[in-house]
Amino acid sequence: MNPARLLRWEAMLALVLVLEIVVFSSLSPYFLSVDTLSDATFNFTERALIALPLALLIIAGEIDISVAAIIALASVAMGLAAGQGVGTPGLAAIGLGTGLAAGAINGALVTVGRVPSIVATIGTMTLFRGAAYAVLGDRVLKDYPPSFATFGQGYLAGPVSIELALFVVFSLAFGLFLHRTRWGRAVYAIGANPVASRFAGVAVDRYRFVLFAVTGLFCGLAAVLLTSRLGSTRPSIAQGWELEIISMVILGGVSVWGGKGSIVGVVLAALVFGLVTFGLGLMNIPGIVMSIFTGALLILVVAIPALLSRRR
Numbered sequence: 001m002n003p004a005r006l007l008r009w010e011a012m013l014a015l016v017l018v019l020e021i022v023v024f025s026s027l028s029p030y031f032l033s034v035d036t037l038s039d040a041t042f043n044f045t046e047r048a049l050i051a052l053p054l055a056l057l058i059i060a061g062e063i064d065i066s067v068a069a070i071i072a073l074a075s076v077a078m079g080l081a082a083g084q085g086v087g088t089p090g091l092a093a094i095g096l097g098t099g100l101a102a103g104a105i106n107g108a109l110v111t112v113g114r115v116p117s118i119v120a121t122i123g124t125m126t127l128f129r130g131a132a133y134a135v136l137g138d139r140v141l142k143d144y145p146p147s148f149a150t151f152g153q154g155y156l157a158g159p160v161s162i163e164l165a166l167f168v169v170f171s172l173a174f175g176l177f178l179h180r181t182r183w184g185r186a187v188y189a190i191g192a193n194p195v196a197s198r199f200a201g202v203a204v205d206r207y208r209f210v211l212f213a214v215t216g217l218f219c220g221l222a223a224v225l226l227t228s229r230l231g232s233t234r235p236s237i238a239q240g241w242e243l244e245i246i247s248m249v250i251l252g253g254v255s256v257w258g259g260k261g262s263i264v265g266v267v268l269a270a271l272v273f274g275l276v277t278f279g280l281g282l283m284n285i286p287g288i289v290m291s292i293f294t295g296a297l298l299i300l301v302v303a304i305p306a307l308l309s310r311r312r
Contacts, residue, residue: 043277058191
């Protein structure tokens, strides 16, 4: 997508968002309630927070399939620590640290071990999720201190949840980084042509490693928020989230071939996904319908631009 086409893509997403609001508000009288919309944000903020760094990673020509498994691993680490009496600040640090370490492992496999990112992260996805099941089995950990619930259930002001506030702040930060700094321009250059970027003096492997590590860190943050909101840890936590997170990024206009995309598009795509999920929930439509919708949408978003490009 060139810049003009990307703007048209973002405009289309904005139109879809408006149509969703009109349709669901006409189908359910509760949809436009301030409190109801506030609750709706919990349907996407945790996944959307991971989509922000993952967008940069995909723009740089890489991918991370292990994001949901990192959430599970970080949640298990926090659950075990909570059972030992660790307080809320320590639990948050353990969740973030576990995510950062897992992301660094992915980055090292790709940049040092020269393993293709899709192969490396499919492997670590199985490893991290398997470790969570090996440690817990069919157990559920619930020994969290009451103050820990603040992260995932607390509100910053009025109907604005802490999760939503974090998403807004980090969306602005990532948008400024990608579109207004030389490091952001380097990310685009690496995704468009890594060989030319190396000849231009860009530390390609360093950028890739940092992007994997940051993605892992935000998986740790999502684990803190999700575990806090649920109040428990189980090895199946965030199962299947990798598809939804990657779908947010791709639907937001980020090219799977790297070098193109925007944070604005990813934010709009996250809102589209969140409101669709919430609207279908209000209408008591089974979750499997959302899974079918997500899979079909991902195929269309990837296939249509490719077919149009080939036709041109």
